[in-house]
Amino acid sequence: MELLPPFHVATPGSIAAAVAAGQDHAASRFIAGGTDLMVNLRHGIGDPATLIDLRGIPELRHVSAEPDGLVIGAAVTLAELAEHPAVASRYPAIATAAAAVGAPAHRAAGTVGGNLCLDTRCIFYNRSAWWREANGFCLKYQGDTCHVAPTGKRCHAAFSGDLAPALLVHAAEIDIAGPGGVRRQPLAELYAEDGAAHLSLAPGEFLVRVVVAADPWPASYAKARARGAIDFPLAGVAVALRRSGEEVDGLRVALTGTNARPFLLAGTDALLGAPVSPAWLDRLGRLVQKQVSPMRTTLLAAQYRRRVAAALAQRLAATLGGLDAVGRAA
Amino acid sequence: MSQTAKRVRAFRLNGRAHEVLVADNVLLLDTLREALGLTGTKRGCDGGECGACTVLIDGTPRLACLTRTEECEGHGVETIEGLVENGRMSRLQRAFHERLGTQCGYCTPGMVMAAEGLLRRNPDPSAAEIRAALAGNICRCTGYVKIVEAIEDAARGAP
Ligand SMILES: Cc1cc2nc3c(=O)[nH]c(=O)nc-3n(C[C@H](O)[C@H](O)[C@H](O)COP(=O)(O)OP(=O)(O)OC[C@H]3O[C@@H](n4cnc5c(N)ncnc54)[C@H](O)[C@@H]3O)c2cc1C
Numbered sequence: 001m002e003l004l005p006p007f008h009v010a011t012p013g014s015i016a017a018a019v020a021a022g023q024d025h026a027a028s029r030f031i032a033g034g035t036d037l038m039v040n041l042r043h044g045i046g047d048p049a050t051l052i053d054l055r056g057i058p059e060l061r062h063v064s065a066e067p068d069g070l071v072i073g074a075a076v077t078l079a080e081l082a083e084h085p086a087v088a089s090r091y092p093a094i095a096t097a098a099a100a101v102g103a104p105a106h107r108a109a110g111t112v113g114g115n116l117c118l119d120t121r122c123i124f125y126n127r128s129a130w131w132r133e134a135n136g137f138c139l140k141y142q143g144d145t146c147h148v149a150p151t152g153k154r155c156h157a158a159f160s161g162d163l164a165p166a167l168l169v170h171a172a173e174i175d176i177a178g179p180g181g182v183r184r185q186p187l188a189e190l191y192a193e194d195g196a197a198h199l200s201l202a203p204g205e206f207l208v209r210v211v212v213a214a215d216p217w218p219a220s221y222a223k224a225r226a227r228g229a230i231d232f233p234l235a236g237v238a239v240a241l242r243r244s245g246e247e248v249d250g251l252r253v254a255l256t257g258t259n260a261r262p263f264l265l266a267g268t269d270a271l272l273g274a275p276v277s278p279a280w281l282d283r284l285g286r287l288v289q290k291q292v293s294p295m296r297t298t299l300l301a302a303q304y305r306r307r308v309a310a311a312l313a314q315r316l317a318a319t320l321g322g323l324d325a326v327g328r329a330a
Numbered sequence: 331m332s333q334t335a336k337r338v339r340a341f342r343l344n345g346r347a348h349e350v351l352v353a354d355n356v357l358l359l360d361t362l363r364e365a366l367g368l369t370g371t372k373r374g375c376d377g378g379e380c381g382a383c384t385v386l387i388d389g390t391p392r393l394a395c396l397t398r399t400e401e402c403e404g405h406g407v408e409t410i411e412g413l414v415e416n417g418r419m420s421r422l423q424r425a426f427h428e429r430l431g432t433q434c435g436y437c438t439p440g441m442v443m444a445a446e447g448l449l450r451r452n453p454d455p456s457a458a459e460i461r462a463a464l465a466g467n468i469c470r471c472t473g474y475v476k477i478v479e480a481i482e483d484a485a486r487g488a489p
């Protein structure tokens with residue numbers, strides 16, 4: 001693989017120093033565990049003169065699970081998050097998603113912020129520089145044609161981070177620091193449906209923390225992948241489902257791996273007020289199949305990813321709704 | 331193209347204080363293999379996918395092909411060379427040997443370091459825990475069964 005481009009690393013010790021570093025160095029990138037960015041840099045994707053390592057900022061390294069909610073620093077590692085006792089017991093979907101990333105060494109280095117700001121993925125993009133060059137590059141970087149949808153004008157590379165859907169179904173918010181100070185916004189607003197520009201961060205902005213409300217709805221996460229470890233999700237689904245008696249009175253479904261952004265399924269309100277039943281699960285499955293738009297960006301067929309996304313959503317909802325995983329009375 | 335100035339980075343390597351003069355964009359894998367001659371740590375995929383380059387940083391398995399040398403400043407790095415005790419293989423290394431947990435041997439240093447990290451945290455792991463800890467280490471030869479057995483043996487105190 002190629003050598004790394006020349007860069008120097010800045011290690012700010014506070015949010016203010018990191019913001020200042022971002023302003024001082026025009027061609028800079030933020031980095032945390034580096035398990036995504038280092039691979040891309042070695043593939044000749046990006047040529048930053050400065051990497052700003054966020055892990056030396058104490059506020060970013062902290063998880064606090066108080067009765068009034070969960071706060072996760074952006075530089076907390078996925079291993080720390082998955083093993084945090086309060087997260088594992090009160091927010092199992094988040095712990096499951098964190099534990100489903102890559103393999104142990106990725107989780108020991110990889111962080112929450114890096115996972116949420118992961119670059120999008122495509123079989124024509126996650127390649128060496130010479131491979132991409134031989135193929136005429138592509139629309140996402142250095143080229144002008146998309147090899148997946150050559151007549152289109154946008155990139156369909158898939159967002160493939162595991163954590164985002166588990167946070168989206170808990171209506172998580174994020175704090176973003178930048179030259180304008182710190183602002184809070186829903187996590188969902190971080191993302192846009194464009195594989196070449198899927199994050200709404202302005203230059204110099206970075207994630208500080210994720211905030212999740214207390215009393216989360218019961219939720220779970222599952223992913224489909226080719227092997228039992230290492231692989232990114234071909235489709236990943238989180239479901240949060242609250243019942244009052246038998247009837248579903250709260251439902252959020254979020255997906256990753258199928259689109260250029262992780263997203264909350266729209267139209268779930270139509271499923272409220274009824275118990276989970278085989279017919280109800282059919283409707284949920286159809287809703288998922290309609291809104292996911294997997295393209296030929298992975299080695300497995302797009303149609304498989306569409307169907308497995310729906311099947312995972314149905315399985316999780318069935319279990320949360322008191323049925324067994326295939327929708328029979330448990 | 332001017333940002334490659336080298337700096338002295340101090341860290342512990344296999345228990346001994348070390349200083350290396352290195353640019354920020356140099357990987358730990360290259361420092362170990364090229365600058366320090368510690369070629370026990372293998373370069374497999376070179377992209378975080380195979381585990382052949384697994385070393386311990388502060389006792390935790392990490393991938394040397396995704397880690398910059400600069401990040402190791404002030405930390406403790408351990409490689410396969412560090413497991414040798416008075417010129418003899420450690421119990422875990424011997425178990426790989428006795429149990430045929432190694433064939434071509436290319437994945438072995440990474441496997442052993444991942445297992446070493448596990449056994450320090452959990453001296454008596456179940457087979458499932460062993461498999462989970464080694465989930466990021468790929469072996470083309472053994473079929474994994476002998477590797478798991480070797481680690482079980484090492485944990486039990488045999489051979
Ligand atoms: C073989 C392999 C398998 C993998 N499998 C999976 C998988 O199954 N699921 C999965 O989700 N991921 C997977 N990953 C990707 C990666 O390991 C994780 O997503 C990890 O959480 C990334 O975090 P990081 O800190 O290492 O990110 P980095 O590489 O440090 O950063 C990733 C991106 O986020 C940006 N960034 C980092 N922190 C911040 C911040 N605080 N604010 C703003 N931007 C920031 C960086 O600029 C960069 O663009 C895999 C990687 C490899 C190499």
Ligand code: SF4
Nearest residue numbers: 122138146147155156
């Ligand atoms: S979807 Fe198209 S533009 Fe995007 S990375 Fe793949 S080939 Fe390139």
Ligand code: FES
Nearest residue numbers: 374375376381395
């Ligand atoms: S060489 Fe580092 S993971 Fe393969």
Ligand code: FES
Nearest residue numbers: 433434469470471
């Ligand atoms: S022994 Fe040959 S790759 Fe594992």
